[in-house]
Amino acid sequence: MQYFTNLFLNIRFRDVIDILIVAFAFYKLFMLIRETRAEQLIKGIVVLLVATNLSEILELYTVFWIFEKTMTVGVIALLIVFQPELRRALEHIGRTRFFTKSFAEIKDEDINTLAEEIVEAAASLSRQKIGALIVFERETGLSEVVDTGTRINGKVSSGLLINIFIPNTPLHDGAVIIREDMIRAAGCFLPLTDNANLSKDIGTRHRAALGITERSDSVAIIVSEETGVISVAENGVLTRYLDIKALREILVNMYKPKSPKTNFLSKWRDRYE
Numbered sequence: 366m367q368y369f370t371n372l373f374l375n376i377r378f379r380d381v382i383d384i385l386i387v388a389f390a391f392y393k394l395f396m397l398i399r400e401t402r403a404e405q406l407i408k409g410i411v412v413l414l415v416a417t418n419l420s421e422i423l424e425l426y427t428v429f430w431i432f433e434k435t436m437t438v439g440v441i442a443l444l445i446v447f448q449p450e451l452r453r454a455l456e457h458i459g460r461t462r463f464f465t466k467s468f469a470e471i472k473d474e475d476i477n478t479l480a481e482e483i484v485e486a487a488a489s490l491s492r493q494k495i496g497a498l499i500v501f502e503r504e505t506g507l508s509e510v511v512d513t514g515t516r517i518n519g520k521v522s523s524g525l526l527i528n529i530f531i532p533n534t535p536l537h538d539g540a541v542i543i544r545e546d547m548i549r550a551a552g553c554f555l556p557l558t559d560n561a562n563l564s565k566d567i568g569t570r571h572r573a574a575l576g577i578t579e580r581s582d583s584v585a586i587i588v589s590e591e592t593g594v595i596s597v598a599e600n601g602v603l604t605r606y607l608d609i610k611a612l613r614e615i616l617v618n619m620y621k622p623k624s625p626k627t628n629f630l631s632k633w634r635d636r637y638e
Contacts, residue, residue: 510540
């Protein structure tokens with residue numbers, strides 16, 4: 366008790382700050398890896414650490430030697446295994462307000478007009494059951510994705526979006542990339558999601574939308590070719606069965622967010638999933 370009393374009395378203000386910084390860093394790390402492959406991998410690492418210490422305490426020298434060598438080489442293996450998560454974490458740090466500018470640079474009076482053009486295109490494609498995939502580039506650049514398609518560099522309009530996705534045309538099967546109010550490219554190839562827990566009725570378009578939103582802060586709108594259902598993907602999460610009113614509100618909030626931490630899809634997920 367005397368030891369803990371002295372320890373408590375000798376805590377300085379800078380020590381409290383130090384502890385709070387470390388606690389905040391661990392909290393943000395936990396939030397980044399929650400519900401990802403990294404969560405299970407970290408559990409496995411914890412088990413290995415416990416097993417290594419137990420083997421040393423129980424004087425199981427051969428087992429301890431194997432675990433010790435495994436942990437030594439494991440540092441390099443971790444960098445390889447956790448590469449997607451490390452990239453995601455660094456991109457998350459790079460998207461903080463200190464380093465980045467606001468996503469939308471469009472005038473307030475033009476946001477509703479832009480959202481209406483996109484909504485009109487999505488509604489028309491949905492009625493005709495024409496498949497579509499529209500990706501909105503935000504802070505994370507998608508230049509490598511743009512390079513896989515055909516550059517458009519045209520202003521967003523419902524007519525142009527509908528024409529791009531007309532069946533049996535060269536750009537129909539790819540994704541459209543939009544930055545602010547410009548269509549940067551069409552017919553782009555996207556990485557598919559690694560999530561093995563998705564339902565089998567989730568098609569390639571939806572998996573591609575989830576894949577790009579897992580690797581960046583982009584947002585994707587998907588129109589199903591089979592059902593005409595409109596869905597939106599953000600942060601690797603799919604929100605399905607959106608109506609036109611909900612889609613319009615999502616687009617307006619995306620271009621004009623209320624706060625940097627606002628997740629403009631969260632209010633619809635419970636309703637439509």
